[in-house]
Structures are given as C-alpha cells and as structure tokens.
Amino acid sequence: xxxxxxxxxxxxxxxxxxxxxxxxxxxxxxxxxxxxxxxxxxxxxxxxxxxxxxxxxxxxxxxxxxxxxxxxxxxxxxxxxxxx
Numbered sequence: 001x002x003x004x005x006x007x008x009x010x011x012x013x014x015x016x017x018x019x020x021x022x023x024x025x026x027x028x029x030x031x032x033x034x035x036x037x038x039x040x041x042x043x044x045x046x047x048x049x050x051x052x053x054x055x056x057x058x059x060x061x062x063x064x065x066x067x068x069x070x071x072x073x074x075x076x077x078x079x080x081x082x083x084x
Contacts, residue, residue: 012060012083013038015052024083025050025057026064026076041076 007013011027013036025038028049036057037049044050064079 007036007054007059008063010064010066012062012064012080013057014060014083015056016058017056018052020050024080025052026066026080028066039073039076040080041073045073046071046076 007027007030009027009029013025013027015021015023015025020043023040023043025040025044027036028039028046029037031037031051034053034055035051036054038044038052038057039046039049060083064076068075
C-alpha cells in the first residue's frame with residue numbers, strides 16, 4: 001500500500017513524536033513510502049533538513065509553494081507563521 005499518496009512537497013505537517021513534538025514544519029522532500037525531509041526555517045533550515053517518519057507526522061491539507069525563485073529560510077518562517 002502506498003502511504004505517500006497524500007503527502008506532497010510543501011505540505012504543512014505537525015510533529016506527533018520526538019524532541020520536536022508539537023512543532024510545525026513543511027515537507028521539503030519525499031524520500032520514500034516511510035520518510036520525508038522537513039524544514040521550519042528556524043531550528044531545521046533548508047541546508048540541513050530533518051529526516052522524519054511519516055507516521056510521526058500529523059498532515060494538514062494546506063500546501064505552501066516551494067517552487068519560488070528565491071527560496072530561503074525567511075520565506076519558510078513567514079509561510080509557517082500563521083500556524084504558530
């Protein structure tokens with residue numbers, strides 16, 4: 001069964017487990033059926049995303065466009081500000 005049919009790059013997610021429990025992130029890259037790379041622009045920046053299991057994430061329906069010309073950590077922080 002493909003578990004990643006509902007998760008996309010730019011999707012807003014919330015951590016359900018680990019040290020970052022309750023934090024809001026964006027999906028930066030889908031690695032496989034079980035793992036994604038997530039960023040938040042503060043503790044997890046674009047140059048060092050966190051590898052996280054999909055089952056440890058609560059997935060929101062909202063998607064942020066990450067295909068912009070000057071994608072940087074500030075853009076990610078501003079995109080996630082309304083969820084904090």
